[in-house]
Amino acid sequence: MLCTLCIGQASALEYTIDAPDDYLFARPTSDDTIYEWEDPNVDRSKNTALIPPTFGSPTSYLPGSGTALTPNLVPGALDGGGLVSQVGSVTYPTVGTGSGWTGSTSTGWTDVTDDLYYSGGHLGTLKIPAIDLSVKVYQGTDSSTLMKGGGHFKDTSIWDGNVCIAGHNRGVRDDFGELHTLEPGDTITWTTKLGTRTYEVVSVQKVKETDTSGTAATTDNRLTLYTCVRDQREYRWQVQAVEQ
Incomplete structure (x- = not known):
């Protein structure tokens, strides 16, 4: 009977292991x-x-x-629109600081003013012969804007310096569907009411969604184009071209 009692108690043994207090794991070093x-x-x-x-x-x-x-990282840089995919809006910080920052005397810069809009509401036309693209570009990068064509990043220059433009690559529109196939040396033209400039592609790369360095103001005249990467929401295709 004693043996039977011992065996019965052992089979009914229960126990719990309390989790350690939160501060024992991943405690911030700067607290x-x-x-x-x-x-x-x-x-x-x-x-x-x-x-x-x-x-x-x-x-x-x-x-x-x-x-x-780092003007593109100062407080408020996350304000504004972002690149948009066929499934909705995804955050993409722009240069905008919320304080009216417009570059400096050492960087090229042209504000978007009312007189720069065409009667159709767009700011310019982007043409890339290598991928047979001609698309009108509108102000902003929200969903409704990119359904009409390319979108100009608010708080980036529209002419002198670094002009930044986003576009869809599938779904509702396919303007930038072949953007990633461009090669160094391919040409791009950008036409606004201020004139037409021809640019030469210097880089085609995949960057993190959170990488805002490509939108910073520059001393040279360039285009920086963005579009989503298929099935990789955390990345963007970034094409940069400088004036010839």
């Missing part, structure tokens, strides 16, 4: 810094870093003066 104690709401990342003004300049002594180290 306990002196900065967090003093002011936890201040952004000290490189997104807000400033290049200080020239020594001896009128603003050299003013706190917070200077130009943004």
Whole structure:
């Protein structure tokens, strides 16, 4: 009977293992810094870093003066539209800062003004002979805009400097369906009310959805074109072409 009792108790044994407290796993290393104690709401990342003004300049002594180290990453850069696929909108940060940033004297820049719109509502026409493309480009990159044609990234230049344009590659439209097949040396023309420019493709690459470096203002005149990558929502095709 004693043996039977022991066996019965062993078969009914139950136990649980409590999970360790949350802080034992993946605890952020910066939670306990002196900065967090003093002011936890201040952004000290490189997104807000400033290049200080020239020594001896009128603003050299003013706190917070200077130009943004990474203007496309400053607070507010995620505002605005984004590239759109056939299944809806996907976030793609643009250069827009929400503070009216329009490049600097060292970068080319042309604002979009009312007199630059054609009667049909578009800003220009993009032509790429290598893929037999001719498409009108409208302001913005939201779903309704890209259903009409190409979309100009708000807060990027429309003529001088870096002109950034997005487009569908399948589904409702197929304007940029062959964009990734372009090769260095292929030509692109961009026509607006300011004239027509011819550009030469210098790079075709796949970039992360979150990579905004291609939309930054530039000193040279260039086009930067974007479209989605089939079945890879975290990536975009990026084509850059510089003025010939």
